[in-house]
Amino acid sequence: MMESRKPMAAPPAPPLPPIPTHLKNSQLKLLNGDSGSSPISSSFSNGIHKRTLTTITSASEKFNVSGSTTEEFRTLKLNGHVGFDSLPHQLVRKCTERGFQFNLMCVGETGMGKTTLIESLFNMKLEFHPCNNELKTVELLSRTYDVVEGGIRLKLTIVETAGFGDQLDKDKSAQVIVDFINEQFEKYLKEELKIKRCLDYYDDTRIHACLYFISPTGHGLKALDVVTLQRLAERVNVIPVIAKADTTCKDELIRFKSKILSELRSHNIPIYQFPTDDETVRAINTELNQLVPYAVVGSTDFVKKENGKMVRARRYPWGMVEVENEEHCDFVKLREAVLRTNVDALRERTHRVLYEAYRRERLRAMKFGDGDTGPKMMEAFAQKQREFIDEMANRDTVFRDEFATRVKKKEEEMKRREELLNLRAKKISENFEEELRRIESQMHTLLEEKAKYELKTAGKKAKK
Known part of the structure; x- marks a missing residue:
C-alpha cells in the first residue's frame, strides 16, 4: 500500500x-x-x-x-x-x-441488510453467512478480497458486526467495535516504531470508512445509535445510512432524515463530511453532503422491466423498487460518494487525522515527548513494553492467587458438605439398625406367641 x-x-x-x-x-x-x-x-x-x-x-x-x-x-x-x-x-x-487498499466496516443491527448492500455496491457475492440473534456478544467478521477494475487492483476488506444490538446488555456493544478499530491502529503504530520497518508493503488493516445502518423506524435515533456513533466518530469516518428505505414513504423519509440530523447536532456527533476544498470535486461533494444520511435499498436480484432492460431491484405486490434509480433511493449517490469520488480522501483522513490523534494519545501515554527520537524513543518504548509485561505478570499472579483461594474455599465447602452427609448417613444407618432390631424383636415375640398358641391348640385336640 x-x-x-x-x-x-x-x-x-x-x-x-x-x-x-x-x-x-x-x-x-x-x-x-x-x-x-x-x-x-x-x-x-x-x-x-x-x-x-x-x-x-x-x-x-x-x-x-x-x-x-x-x-x-x-x-x-x-x-x-x-x-x-x-x-x-x-x-x-x-x-x-x-495496488490500493480500502477497508470498509458495516455497523448495524441484525436484519438491516448490511451484506446485501455491500454486495450491491461492489457487484459481487460475499461469503458472510446470516447471523442469528443468539450471540452473547458482538462479533467482528472480516473478509478480504482482491478485485480488479480497469487495470486497477484493489485489496478490499469488509468488516461486519454480527450480533450488534441483539443483547439485553447493550453497553458493551460499542466498546467491542471501538476496541477492534484501536487494535488496527495499534498494529500500524507498532510497525511504525520498528527499527527496520517496511510500511510500503505493510498490510494496512485500519478502517477507512464505516457505514452505520439506522433502522427505518421514523422515530429518530435509538439510545444505542447515539452512544455508538459518539464512540465511533472519534476513531473512524462515519457515514450514516437509513437501511431498507423502501419501507417508508418519501415524505416520512424526508422528515426522518431531518430528525436524524437534528439529533446528531444536539448530541455533537461529527459525522464525516466529504471534502469541498478541492475545486474538481467541490460541487459534487457539496451535493453529496446534503443527502446525508443516505436512504438506501440493496438487492442481489435482477428484474426484467417492461422495455426488456434488466435492472437491480426488489419486487413487491404493489410494484418494483429499483436500486440504481435515484428517484427511488440514494444508492447511486452513496456509491458515487464512497467509491467513485472520495476513496482517497477517506484513506487520507484516516491516516492524517484519525490515526495521528490515536498516535499522539499512545505516545503521550508512553511518556514520549515531542523531541524524543531515535534511541531515546526506542528506550521509552522498551520501558513501556517491560512495564506492560510486568503488569500482565502481576495480573496473572493475582488471577492465580484468586483462583487458588476460590478453589480452596470450594474444597472447604465440599469438605463440610461431605462431613454433613457422613453424619446424616451415620444417623440414617443407626436408625435403620435400631428399626431392624425392633422388627426382629417383634418377630421373635410373634413367633413365641405362635408357638404357644400351636402348643395350646394341640393340647386341646389331645384331650378330645
Missing part, C-alpha cells in the same frame, strides 16, 4: 504539464482514463496527480536554485526537454503496479 505523506500547504494545483513524447501509448491511456477504467480508478489517478503536482509546485516556490529561502526568486528557463515533468506519471505507474 502506498505510504501516506505529511500534508504540505500549497496553492491550487496548476494544469498538468504536457505529456512527454517518450511515454508509451499504454501509459498515456492509463493516465487519461481511456483504458476502460472505472470512475474509481480515475479518482485514484486524479488524486495522485493533484497531490504530486501540488508538492512539486510547493517545493519550487519555497526554494530557489541556490537553496536560499526568499520571497522573490528567479525562474530558470530550460533550453531543452529535461524529463522531470514525467514524475507524476511515474508515481501513477508505481502506485498502479502496487
Whole structure:
C-alpha cells in the first residue's frame, strides 16, 4: 500500500504539464482514463496527480536554485526537454503496479441488510453467512478480497458486526467495535516504531470508512445509535445510512432524515463530511453532503422491466423498487460518494487525522515527548513494553492467587458438605439398625406367641 505523506500547504494545483513524447501509448491511456477504467480508478489517478503536482509546485516556490529561502526568486528557463515533468506519471505507474487498499466496516443491527448492500455496491457475492440473534456478544467478521477494475487492483476488506444490538446488555456493544478499530491502529503504530520497518508493503488493516445502518423506524435515533456513533466518530469516518428505505414513504423519509440530523447536532456527533476544498470535486461533494444520511435499498436480484432492460431491484405486490434509480433511493449517490469520488480522501483522513490523534494519545501515554527520537524513543518504548509485561505478570499472579483461594474455599465447602452427609448417613444407618432390631424383636415375640398358641391348640385336640 502506498505510504501516506505529511500534508504540505500549497496553492491550487496548476494544469498538468504536457505529456512527454517518450511515454508509451499504454501509459498515456492509463493516465487519461481511456483504458476502460472505472470512475474509481480515475479518482485514484486524479488524486495522485493533484497531490504530486501540488508538492512539486510547493517545493519550487519555497526554494530557489541556490537553496536560499526568499520571497522573490528567479525562474530558470530550460533550453531543452529535461524529463522531470514525467514524475507524476511515474508515481501513477508505481502506485498502479502496487495496488490500493480500502477497508470498509458495516455497523448495524441484525436484519438491516448490511451484506446485501455491500454486495450491491461492489457487484459481487460475499461469503458472510446470516447471523442469528443468539450471540452473547458482538462479533467482528472480516473478509478480504482482491478485485480488479480497469487495470486497477484493489485489496478490499469488509468488516461486519454480527450480533450488534441483539443483547439485553447493550453497553458493551460499542466498546467491542471501538476496541477492534484501536487494535488496527495499534498494529500500524507498532510497525511504525520498528527499527527496520517496511510500511510500503505493510498490510494496512485500519478502517477507512464505516457505514452505520439506522433502522427505518421514523422515530429518530435509538439510545444505542447515539452512544455508538459518539464512540465511533472519534476513531473512524462515519457515514450514516437509513437501511431498507423502501419501507417508508418519501415524505416520512424526508422528515426522518431531518430528525436524524437534528439529533446528531444536539448530541455533537461529527459525522464525516466529504471534502469541498478541492475545486474538481467541490460541487459534487457539496451535493453529496446534503443527502446525508443516505436512504438506501440493496438487492442481489435482477428484474426484467417492461422495455426488456434488466435492472437491480426488489419486487413487491404493489410494484418494483429499483436500486440504481435515484428517484427511488440514494444508492447511486452513496456509491458515487464512497467509491467513485472520495476513496482517497477517506484513506487520507484516516491516516492524517484519525490515526495521528490515536498516535499522539499512545505516545503521550508512553511518556514520549515531542523531541524524543531515535534511541531515546526506542528506550521509552522498551520501558513501556517491560512495564506492560510486568503488569500482565502481576495480573496473572493475582488471577492465580484468586483462583487458588476460590478453589480452596470450594474444597472447604465440599469438605463440610461431605462431613454433613457422613453424619446424616451415620444417623440414617443407626436408625435403620435400631428399626431392624425392633422388627426382629417383634418377630421373635410373634413367633413365641405362635408357638404357644400351636402348643395350646394341640393340647386341646389331645384331650378330645
